[in-house]
Amino acid sequence: MSDYDFKSAEDKWQTRWTESDIYRSVIDKSKPKHYAVTMLPYTSGDLHIGHWYAMAPSDVRARWMRMRGYNVLFPIGFDAFGLPAENAAIQRNIHPASWTYKNVDTMRRQIQSMGAMFDWKREAVTCAPEYYRWSQWLFLQFYKNELAYKQLSPVDWCPQCNTTLAREQVWGEDRHCERCNTPVIKKDLNQWYLRITDYAEELLDFSRIEWPDRVQAMQTNWIGRSEGVEFEMQVAGHEDSFRVFTTRPDTIFGVTFAVLAPEHGLVDTITTESQKAEVEAYREAASRQTEIERLSTEKERDGVFTGAHAVHPFTGEGVPIYVADYVLTTYGTGAIMAVPAHDDRDFDFATRYGIHIPVVIAPEGWDGKPLETAYIGQGTMVNSGEFDGLSSKAGWGAVADRLQEKGIGEKRTNYRLRDWLISRQRYWGCPIPMIECPSCGLVAVPEEDLPVLLPSDAEFLPTGESPLKLHEGFRNVACPACGEPGTRETDTMDTFICSSWYQYRYLSPDFDSGPFDTEEGDYWLPVDQYTGGIEHATMHLLYTRFFTKAMRDMGLVEDDEPMLSLFNQGIILGEDSEKMSKSRGNVVSPDELVGDYGTDAVRLYLMFISRWDQGAPWNSASMEGAPRFLNKTWGLLIDPPEATDKDGGDGQELRRLTHQTIRKVTEDIDTFSFNTAVAALMTFANGLQKAKSDACFGTEAWEEARRTMILLLAPMTPFFAEELWEQGGGDYSVHDQAWPEWDPELARPSTIEMPVQINGRVRAKFEVSPDATQEEVEQLALEQDNVKRHLEGANPKKVIVVPNRLVNIVV
RNA sequence: GCCGAAGUGGUGGAACUGGUAGACGCGCUGGACUCAAAAUCCAGUGGCCGCAAGGCCGUGAGGGUUCGAGUCCCUCCUUCGGCACCA
Numbered sequence: 001m002s003d004y005d006f007k008s009a010e011d012k013w014q015t016r017w018t019e020s021d022i023y024r025s026v027i028d029k030s031k032p033k034h035y036a037v038t039m040l041p042y043t044s045g046d047l048h049i050g051h052w053y054a055m056a057p058s059d060v061r062a063r064w065m066r067m068r069g070y071n072v073l074f075p076i077g078f079d080a081f082g083l084p085a086e087n088a089a090i091q092r093n094i095h096p097a098s099w100t101y102k103n104v105d106t107m108r109r110q111i112q113s114m115g116a117m118f119d120w121k122r123e124a125v126t127c128a129p130e131y132y133r134w135s136q137w138l139f140l141q142f143y144k145n146e147l148a149y150k151q152l153s154p155v156d157w158c159p160q161c162n163t164t165l166a167r168e169q170v171w172g173e174d175r176h177c178e179r180c181n182t183p184v185i186k187k188d189l190n191q192w193y194l195r196i197t198d199y200a201e202e203l204l205d206f207s208r209i210e211w212p213d214r215v216q217a218m219q220t221n222w223i224g225r226s227e228g229v230e231f232e233m234q235v236a237g238h239e240d241s242f243r244v245f246t247t248r249p250d251t252i253f254g255v256t257f258a259v260l261a262p263e264h265g266l267v268d269t270i271t272t273e274s275q276k277a278e279v280e281a282y283r284e285a286a287s288r289q290t291e292i293e294r295l296s297t298e299k300e301r302d303g304v305f306t307g308a309h310a311v312h313p314f315t316g317e318g319v320p321i322y323v324a325d326y327v328l329t330t331y332g333t334g335a336i337m338a339v340p341a342h343d344d345r346d347f348d349f350a351t352r353y354g355i356h357i358p359v360v361i362a363p364e365g366w367d368g369k370p371l372e373t374a375y376i377g378q379g380t381m382v383n384s385g386e387f388d389g390l391s392s393k394a395g396w397g398a399v400a401d402r403l404q405e406k407g408i409g410e411k412r413t414n415y416r417l418r419d420w421l422i423s424r425q426r427y428w429g430c431p432i433p434m435i436e437c438p439s440c441g442l443v444a445v446p447e448e449d450l451p452v453l454l455p456s457d458a459e460f461l462p463t464g465e466s467p468l469k470l471h472e473g474f475r476n477v478a479c480p481a482c483g484e485p486g487t488r489e490t491d492t493m494d495t496f497i498c499s500s501w502y503q504y505r506y507l508s509p510d511f512d513s514g515p516f517d518t519e520e521g522d523y524w525l526p527v528d529q530y531t532g533g534i535e536h537a538t539m540h541l542l543y544t545r546f547f548t549k550a551m552r553d554m555g556l557v558e559d560d561e562p563m564l565s566l567f568n569q570g571i572i573l574g575e576d577s578e579k580m581s582k583s584r585g586n587v588v589s590p591d592e593l594v595g596d597y598g599t600d601a602v603r604l605y606l607m608f609i610s611r612w613d614q615g616a617p618w619n620s621a622s623m624e625g626a627p628r629f630l631n632k633t634w635g636l637l638i639d640p641p642e643a644t645d646k647d648g649g650d651g652q653e654l655r656r657l658t659h660q661t662i663r664k665v666t667e668d669i670d671t672f673s674f675n676t677a678v679a680a681l682m683t684f685a686n687g688l689q690k691a692k693s694d695a696c697f698g699t700e701a702w703e704e705a706r707r708t709m710i711l712l713l714a715p716m717t718p719f720f721a722e723e724l725w726e727q728g729g730g731d732y733s734v735h736d737q738a739w740p741e742w743d744p745e746l747a748r749p750s751t752i753e754m755p756v757q758i759n760g761r762v763r764a765k766f767e768v769s770p771d772a773t774q775e776e777v778e779q780l781a782l783e784q785d786n787v788k789r790h791l792e793g794a795n796p797k798k799v800i801v802v803p804n805r806l807v808n809i810v811v
Numbered sequence: 812g813c814c815g816a817a818g819u820g821g822u823g824g825a826a827c828u829g830g831u832a833g834a835c836g837c838g839c840u841g842g843a844c845u846c847a848a849a850a851u852c853c854a855g856u857g858g859c860c861g862c863a864a865g866g867c868c869g870u871g872a873g874g875g876u877u878c879g880a881g882u883c884c885c886u887c888c889u890u891c892g893g894c895a896c897c898a
Contacts (some may be wrong), residue, residue, distance in 0.1 A: 003850095173895075217815060218893060226897070246898060259898090301896075331897045338898085344812095345896055416897055537893080608836070609823065616823060622837045629836085632851090676825070679835035686835095689852090755831040762831055762881045786865080800878055805830050810878045 004634040006598025009723040014112070015061055022733055025073040027523045034070035035524045036062040037503055037563070039532030039540075039596040040124075042079045043519035045103035047110035049588045049606075049618070050580070056603045057612050057674050058531040059116035063715035064669045066117065067739035073524055074117055075506040077124035078104050080131075081495045083161055083179065086428040086460055096428040097456065100127055110591065115599050115718045116283055117735070124509045126498035131505060132430040134450035134515040135498055138547075140433060140444050141554050147195045149444065150434075154419055155191055156184040162462045164191060164426045165610065166494060167418045168222070178539070186458045192432060192491070193419040196546045200225070200415040202560075203545055211566040212613075218537040224416025229400045231409025233258060233310040235270050236318050242266050242310075245309040245332030245414060249403065250395035251385035254339040254360035256350065257320045258310045259303065261329040262286040270321065270407075272307025272361060279304050286325045301326045301349045313408060314385060324349065332414055347374035355778045360384050363391050386792065420543065427460040427467035429492030437479035440709070446480050466490040500547040503527050503562060521557065530563035533571070567672055570615025572606070577617040580616070588618050600717035601626040607674035607716060629682055630720055633713075636688050637706050637724055641697045651701025652750070657687040658705045659747035662740050665712045674716075711740050756781045757808040758790050774801045781807040 017023065038058040041051055055076075062074040085096035092099070104125060104370055111118070124131055142148040155164045156175070160182035169178040176183050176300065196203075200223050206216045228247035235241060244258065256493065260267055262283045271279045282304045303324025310319050327336050340350030340357040349356050351690045359371060361379040381387045382427040400621060403409035408716055431452045433445035445452055448640035455474045460467040468474050479486040503517065507524055508517035526548075548562040573579060574586025593602045605626035610616035661684040668677035688705055696702045706728065714734045716719035725734035749770060753778065764784035778799050781787060791811065796808040 171893095214815065214892085221814070221894060224894090224897065228898080244898085248898080326896045326898095328897070336898050343898070345898075348896095414897075416894095534892080605836095611824080614817090614824090619823060619837075622823060625836045628851095635851090675823095676835080679825075682835055693852095699834070753831080757831085760877095765831075789865095798878065800830095802830055802879095804878090808878055810831080 003631045004598075004720060004723070006600065006630075006719065010113075010115070010599055010719045012717050013722045014115070016732070020732075022735065023119050024121060026072045027520065029523070031071040034065045034072045034529070035503075035527045036064070036065065036074045036529045037506070037527050037531070038074075038076070039503060039530075039536070040077045040079050040499065041099050041107065041111075042082065042084075042102040043107065043216055044084060045099075047107055047590055048580070049572055049593075051111075051591050052114060052590050052602065053606050053615070054532060054569055055111070055116060056608055057115060057569065057672070058573070059114070059118075060529075060603075060607065060674060060715045061529065061669060061672070063117055063545065063718065064739065066735070067711070067714065068737065069735060072117070073119065073122070073506075075122035075124070075467070076111060076116075076118040076120075077122075077502055077506060077509075078107065078126065079495065079499050079502075080104065080127035081429045081492075081498055083163075083426060083428065086426055087429075089460060090462065095456065097127070098725075100428075100460065111313045113591075113599060114603070117718075122506045122509060124502055124505045126430075126495070126502065127428070129451045129453060130510065130512070132360060132454075132498065134505065135430045135493065136433040136445070136450050136452060138501060138515060138551070139497070140447060140450075141556070142194055142550060143434075143444055145550070145554055147198065147550055148192060149195065150190060150192050152188060152190040154186045155189050156188040157189075158182055158184050161426075162464045164189060164421055164423060166421045166496070166539075168179060168420075168492075168542065189423075191421050191423040192434075192489075193421055194546075196420045196543075197415060197417050197548050199546050200417050201413075202549055203417075209561045209564055209566070211444055211563075212534075212568055214534065215537045215541060215566065215568065219542055222417065222538040222542065225413060227411070227413050229403060229409055230412040231313065231403045233335075233337065234311065235266070235321070235471065236309040237312050237668060238308070240266055240269055242335045243333040244335045244337045246337055248339065248342065248392075248396070248397040250381060250387075250392040251339040251342045251360055251389075252399050253315060253381075254341045254358055254389070255312060255319055255337045256340060256356045256358065257322055257338045257346075259324045259327045259336050259338055259349075260306070260320045261327040261334040262323055262325055262328075263329040264323070264334045266335075267306065270306055270308035273321075275305060275307035279306055282323060284420065297633060301345055301352065303349065303353075305353075313403065319456075320354075320355075322349075330418070331416070341371055341592040342374055342376055344374045344376065347371075358383055366791065377761060405560075420494075420546070422497055424494055425464065425466040425491055426520065427454070427458055427492065429495060430454075430498060431468070431492055432489040434489040435477055435479060435486045436489065436516065437482060437484060438507065439484060440479055440481045442488075443479055443481050443486070449480070454492075466492070468492070496540055496543050500543045501551070503544075504551075505556070515556065524555065526559040526561065527563040528590055529565050529567070531567045531569060534568040567613065569612050570610070571614055573608075573617040575618050575620065580618075581633050588620075593623070595628045597623065598719070600720040601630055604629070604678060604717055606677040610675060612672050612674055629685065630717065632689070633685050633709065634720075634724070636685060636692060637709065638727060641692050641695070651691075651696055651699050654687065654691045654696055654701045654705050655746050656749065658701070658708050659742040659744075661712065662708060662742035663744075663747055666739070666742070669715065676714070681709070683717075684709060684712075708740050710734060711737055752804050754781070755806045756784055756787050757789065757806060759811060760808060763787055763790050770804055774803065777801050777803075777807060781809065 010601065038055050059560045066072040080100050085100045088099045089096045090722050110672045139148060156170045157164050158177040160180045161177060165177060165184060170184050171178050174183050176382040204220055204223055204225060226247050228245055229249040230243055230245045232241045232243055293623045303322040304322045306323055307319045310321050312319055331665060338346040340355060341348040341359045342361055360381060360383050361375060362382045363375050363377060363379045370788060378392045387395050387398055402412050431454055433450060435445060437443050437444045455471055458471045475487050475490060477486055477488050504516040507520035511517045544562050548557060548559060551557045552560060574584060576586050578584055578586060605623050661680050664680040665677045710721050710724045721734050749766045752770050753765055754768045755762045764786040766784055767781055778801055793811055796809045796811055
């Protein structure tokens, strides 16, 4: 028996596919379109098995859609700006651009070896001027629509990467950099922001898209919507007042103090002489603390009295105003009304400083005694003047309305989401197209002057300053408005900007009169199927939704959402069940595997290893099963059978298996259950093997089965299927064939194995036709020897017949 | 602490809306082929008892609902992911 020669088949078909341009996707209005995208890889320089795990199954789905008659666009590109290129440049003394483009070439070759149906004429590389020209152009549209602004504020700074980060890029309890794991610090810097918070409410609406619940939950959580009331508190004996935000207006009669964040603007004004020294010392200490210390929930809640009092809006009583760092300046108004009886934090604080803790929401069955911990649930309002007796739920609205009538407050929705900080103090990124002029202020670079080219001769040492600042030729520029000498913005953009709109650039990567050709857009958009890792749930996946919504409002796209359907694949771990990393030495190299087993075997194994969204540890012993299956299938379909005197029969069993397999594989690919689709094909091969030795070879049923096997394999193992197809006399190309349909009649089993349970335990099994009536099935069940034995003549109380499933006899 | 996902043989994993737990693969055992090996093919493979027929136990733990629970409900345990003074 001859084995499948993957090396020559892969070379042969790769060449043929390229020559015939088989994967070129062009607008064809006679067919339904399907736009599939797999998250674009970063140009790290080496294709990891993780890239294969992300891309190959995605390719299977795209190929399958193609065979089902869709006009499929499946492009690929490279996320090419970013810090690793700059670090490589510093370490190896090569330019980030040459490092990046060298990596692009390597990775392109590696990706091509995967045999995916990528349309390479659509390739987009985000660091190319023809790409980032439009990133800049889009930035200008954001600026013109007041969605981009520059502001001085405390920002997260990664001391390792030497740049600021967006809030989304700071992870974990210790607030570390998402890229390099270094804990971030705070700095006060003048930075560019995109107003993503304008879209907070709309971003919470997932009704138009089919995205995993997990991602929806993470984004919802991240946006952090909360409804409450914002109202004014007057400072006693002062002109000044301050605003507070609360989600529990029903607890307002329980307010016994108020708290300002240490950075609150009013602190200096209202602090009395006698308290000044103490307050100053506290603020000083708070500012010296790291963010981590400050935000630690372990830390005891402390603060200092300002000496001033606020006037309670209902009782008119004076409540002391404290300064405490458990109130954040960045959320709400930076000031709170404190209700110790009904808030854990306020309770701790009041206990520590001996502040009165009156109960105003009575829990059910409350005995009137003081509380030992804060009661944060619902209840009945007490000690609340005119509101006594209302449920806390009804009181919520009643108090809110009264505050509004008094003209001091209104209902308000707050979000945890912050605006997106996009300035980065590094070289290898997209320049922000803005100019600062001493007389005109901030001036946008005119669109016709785009792109603002990144100079190739900048010094990029990690000084903490943007390298472009030191480049005089870049920095000094005439103001486009008045012609006087001005300076360019020297920070570059967060690379997540580049990847927020790449699905649009793919449509026409060479188009030079807009970010994309609307003729292409009208046909292909939006993306129908997006696949990629979950790690971008609150970064890229949030940003790209924001971009699309903003672009929609600018009239650039029509859709509300960029990607209709999303699937998150899992992660392939090392053989030791740990995350793959060079330092652990557990990295699996796809190049090596492809050399040993061939592309198709690697693709097949990755799909078989586990459910796609689950991921699994790599297992090199288990990998052997894939090439074994391919060789076996090869032998089955190519080699003639050994002589046999068996009768081939009518082939009904084989036909049944064929149609059952079509159904199973079709349904499984549809639901991304590639592992069970592969299992079904293996079962099919086992059936073919049996049929072959039963002398079915060459019959009509065999021909149908052979053809079907190749077609079902085509999306998963494109080279292998193409070679088998040709060997069997099929016309080029197997990938242009229609996906087979199953006939439900033929797929129907001839007999069903029916288990008989007595009191829920299986006691016998018998074969029965699926057409048998319930009475017949019941009769047969009762006739089984072992059933009779167990019944011992006793009369069954009840017999449950589940059609085509089982019989359960209750005694 | 809050939110979410998951715990199934030696192993990776199957199991439709509650209906034969362990599909398919890996590994292992035995056999065929071979001088021998590899490859391939055939048979077996959750545990325990039994010559067999068959029986008992079994999906992280313990309860419950049901004729019937891996699947539904309650209480725990463990692992992973996200959030965490957000008023």
